[in-house]
Amino acid sequence: MRLFHACVLPPTGSRPVTLPGGAVEALVECGHQVLREAERAAREVEPGVEVSREVRVGGAAALLIEESANARMAVLGSHGLGGFEGMLVGSVSVGVSAHGHCPVVVARGRTLDEPPPDRGPVVVGVDGSRISEAAVGFAFDAASLRGVPLIAVHTWTDMSAGETWSVLPFDIDYDEVAEDERRLLAERLAGWREKYPDVELRQLVLRDRPVRGLLATAEDAQLLVVGSRGRGALKGVGLGSVSQALLHHSVCPVAVVRP
Numbered sequence: 001m002r003l004f005h006a007c008v009l010p011p012t013g014s015r016p017v018t019l020p021g022g023a024v025e026a027l028v029e030c031g032h033q034v035l036r037e038a039e040r041a042a043r044e045v046e047p048g049v050e051v052s053r054e055v056r057v058g059g060a061a062a063l064l065i066e067e068s069a070n071a072r073m074a075v076l077g078s079h080g081l082g083g084f085e086g087m088l089v090g091s092v093s094v095g096v097s098a099h100g101h102c103p104v105v106v107a108r109g110r111t112l113d114e115p116p117p118d119r120g121p122v123v124v125g126v127d128g129s130r131i132s133e134a135a136v137g138f139a140f141d142a143a144s145l146r147g148v149p150l151i152a153v154h155t156w157t158d159m160s161a162g163e164t165w166s167v168l169p170f171d172i173d174y175d176e177v178a179e180d181e182r183r184l185l186a187e188r189l190a191g192w193r194e195k196y197p198d199v200e201l202r203q204l205v206l207r208d209r210p211v212r213g214l215l216a217t218a219e220d221a222q223l224l225v226v227g228s229r230g231r232g233a234l235k236g237v238g239l240g241s242v243s244q245a246l247l248h249h250s251v252c253p254v255a256v257v258r259p
């Protein structure tokens with residue numbers, strides 16, 4: 001495990017930063033101090049863990065995105081020195097989730113003071129896209145490592161659209177739609193089930209909006225896994241709206257996975 005600290009330079013607006021001699025060295029030493037404390041905290045949980053420390057000077061989001069290119073997983077907190085705006089996740093965590101090169105886990109609990117939950121199932125959101133496929137692989141692995149059940153959730157409707165259509169003389173057999181969606185989900189999971197026979201899998205198909213359905217299902221989970229983007233992918237990078245909303249409102253850690 002690599003502990004990483006970015007030393008952010010003093011804010012000088014658009015003026016260039018000129019630091020007195022020795023300032024950078026002092027800043028870096030502060031960073032190492034922070035990381036030594038982090039190392040102690042890590043060893044309390046897992047005494048045998050191999051730890052390295054890295055301190056760099058620069059913007060946290062940009063440096064972490066760079067670091068993520070050489071990592072299997074990046075783990076961030078949900079908020080930091082930037083203060084507290086509701087329960088919304090901080091800008092570094094959002095930025096790295098959007099642009100990181102590896103899966104990003106944002107560790108969060110129900111409240112700011114509560115540690116993230118460490119029991120309950122892993123939940124994964126499956127929309128049928130290639131990107132959510134990567135999330136499914138990550139989620140099976142996570143459930144297998146923890147020895148807990150995996151709940152795969154697929155939601156297939158936007159209720160507001162459903163209501164709009166219901167005023168028209170339009171005959172949709174929603175039971176048939178639900179059956180199709182269940183088949184779709186089962187197909188998406190088939191290969192992974194074979195690869196992870198040890199994982200107890202529950203498949204949940206909900207006629208609900210994705211954010212609401214996933215938040216409700218993850219209420220007692222220890223990890224919620226989603227793709228960085230989904231079916232709606234507009235061209236370009238960044239986070240889909242479902243992933244973003246979950247980062248901000250989940251009560252358990254959220255893993256954002258990209259292929």
Ligand SMILES: Nc1ncnc2c1ncn2[C@@H]1O[C@H](COP(=O)(O)OP(=O)(O)O)[C@@H](O)[C@H]1O
Nearest residue numbers: 125126127155226227230232233240241242243
């Ligand atoms: N209908 C859905 N059912 C289950 N999970 C979903 C659904 N829609 C999105 N997700 C989850 O959220 C991730 C991001 O999708 P989303 O935010 O909708 O991005 P986009 O805007 O590109 O569609 C998906 O990879 C998937 O894990």
Ligand SMILES: [Mg+2]
Nearest residue numbers: 230231232240
């Ligand atoms: Mg979508």
